[in-house]
Amino acid sequence: METPGTRIEELRDEIRGHEYRYFVQNEPTVSDYEFDQIVRELQRLEQAHPELITPDSPTQRVGEQVSGSFPSHTFRQPMLSLDNAYSFEELKDWDRRVRERVSRDEIDYIVELKIDGLSVNLVYHDGRLETGVTRGDGHSGEIVTANVRTIRTIPLRLREPVSIEVRGEVFLGRDTFLRLNEERDSAELPRFANPRNAAAGSLRQVDPALVAERPLDFFAYTILPRGRSQAEDLERLSGLGFKINPNCVRTRSLDAVIAFYERWESEREELDYEIDGLVVKVDATSLQEKLGATTKAPRWAIAAKFPARQATTRLVDIRVQVGRTGALTPVAELEAVEVGGVTIRNASLHNEDEIERLGVSIGDRVLIERGGDVIPKVVKVVSPAPDRRTFKMPETCPVCRSRVFREEGEVLRRCLSQTCPAKVKEAFLHWAS
Numbered sequence: 001m002e003t004p005g006t007r008i009e010e011l012r013d014e015i016r017g018h019e020y021r022y023f024v025q026n027e028p029t030v031s032d033y034e035f036d037q038i039v040r041e042l043q044r045l046e047q048a049h050p051e052l053i054t055p056d057s058p059t060q061r062v063g064e065q066v067s068g069s070f071p072s073h074t075f076r077q078p079m080l081s082l083d084n085a086y087s088f089e090e091l092k093d094w095d096r097r098v099r100e101r102v103s104r105d106e107i108d109y110i111v112e113l114k115i116d117g118l119s120v121n122l123v124y125h126d127g128r129l130e131t132g133v134t135r136g137d138g139h140s141g142e143i144v145t146a147n148v149r150t151i152r153t154i155p156l157r158l159r160e161p162v163s164i165e166v167r168g169e170v171f172l173g174r175d176t177f178l179r180l181n182e183e184r185d186s187a188e189l190p191r192f193a194n195p196r197n198a199a200a201g202s203l204r205q206v207d208p209a210l211v212a213e214r215p216l217d218f219f220a221y222t223i224l225p226r227g228r229s230q231a232e233d234l235e236r237l238s239g240l241g242f243k244i245n246p247n248c249v250r251t252r253s254l255d256a257v258i259a260f261y262e263r264w265e266s267e268r269e270e271l272d273y274e275i276d277g278l279v280v281k282v283d284a285t286s287l288q289e290k291l292g293a294t295t296k297a298p299r300w301a302i303a304a305k306f307p308a309r310q311a312t313t314r315l316v317d318i319r320v321q322v323g324r325t326g327a328l329t330p331v332a333e334l335e336a337v338e339v340g341g342v343t344i345r346n347a348s349l350h351n352e353d354e355i356e357r358l359g360v361s362i363g364d365r366v367l368i369e370r371g372g373d374v375i376p377k378v379v380k381v382v383s384p385a386p387d388r389r390t391f392k393m394p395e396t397c398p399v400c401r402s403r404v405f406r407e408e409g410e411v412l413r414r415c416l417s418q419t420c421p422a423k424v425k426e427a428f429l430h431w432a433s
């Protein structure tokens with residue numbers, strides 16, 4: 001039987017591998033949610049067996065690894081991460097703990113959107129941008145000033161000659177992200193899994209001219225030194241020339257926080273950038289200071305994460321469906337996997353060109369995503385199987401066996417038989433509906 005000690009070591013190894021692929025190679029092989037679950041299991045085990053905690057455990061560090069290609073900068077104040085709440089229960093527990101710690105019945109909260117990008121720290125001296133740094137491990141990050149300067153929404157000169165630090169989120173718009181992945185397809189480079197990886201990859205380009213071609217964007221949310229409250233700080237940032245996210249509320253009601261969450265969970269697709277949840281922050285700086293922070297995250301803020309939309313699983317087979325018009329579409333048959341509370345067994349592969357673009361073969365581990373569409377899609381291959389089987393579209397209809405045709409310039413193959421049972425059945429269903 002496995003002992004807690006061996007399980008802990010196993011989890012640590014697994015996490016180290018994921019961290020390396022995520023932060024150093026920008027090539028994650030699991031979804032963020034899955035990664036979080038592994039870390040949580042390790043945290044639970046370490047809490048139950050504190051004697052087994054070692055300083056080199058992945059739980060004992062603020063953040064990611066610095067890749068080494070850029071010079072580093074040590075922060076005057078660490079750039080902490082956020083604890084996550086995955087349910088209203090967890091959110092309510094957090095709220096209760098906050099109120100208990102500061103002995104108050106009611107707290108003013110600021111609720112902001114959690115932008116799916118990467119945080120950077122900007123150092124301004126006498127109103128001029130001096131240094132731009134990635135979050136790195138939270139204590140020191142990589143100096144990427146030249147790249148940060150290409151971001152139009154980061155002022156090079158402030159409206160007042162102040163010496164401050166500003167923190168916020170660098171992100172890529174949805175359109176830019178899609179375009180970037182198309183370019184990567186053409187260049188036969190692996191796709192980025194999400195806009196954040198794409199933004200991270202872009203910000204760490206060695207050539208700023210290349211970065212400038214990928215219009216990165218920036219929302220500011222922290223100014224140092226702090227003012228009296230988060231609300232005041234956001235106003236100040238805006239006054240200095242920064243773009244702040246307009247979608248935020250100030251409230252003392254947890255029900256209002258939950259309503260805001262529900263609203264954005266259903267409306268997130270309407271934004272032209274991606275969000276992965278909300279950030280709930282205690283508004284008053286004095287209370288924030290009272291609450292303090294752990295080594296990893298402040299106690300005065302929490303990320304209310306939206307349910308996961310991505311997961312990894314194995315592509316077991318590719319089945320070919322015949323539609324009403326005779327179009328043959330490949331459908332991914334997956335090892336069942338749960339994504340945000342729904343069990344997924346199939347995903348769309350669209351057509352054979354898409355299969356080629358993805359470079360996917362049967363047996364591979366793939367990243368799938370439940371996006372705004374009803375049918376989940378295969379985003380990319382995360383690890384090719386050693387015994388992978390290449391898929392080929394059939395030359396004959398999988399239902400009636402008559403020959404299929406692909407017209408010049410068309411992406412789809414069609415079964416042209418008038419009597420194909422699949423076509424007849426689909427046509428009947430269409431008519432009946």
Ligand code: IVH
Nearest residue numbers: 080081082112113114115118119221279298
């Ligand atoms: S505040 C100490 N506000 O989420 C508090 N973070 O998962 C620091 N993020 O590292 C963060 N939107 O990169 C804050 N409105 C927002 C945010 C936000 C996105 C990111 C940030 C942070 C990560 C934690």
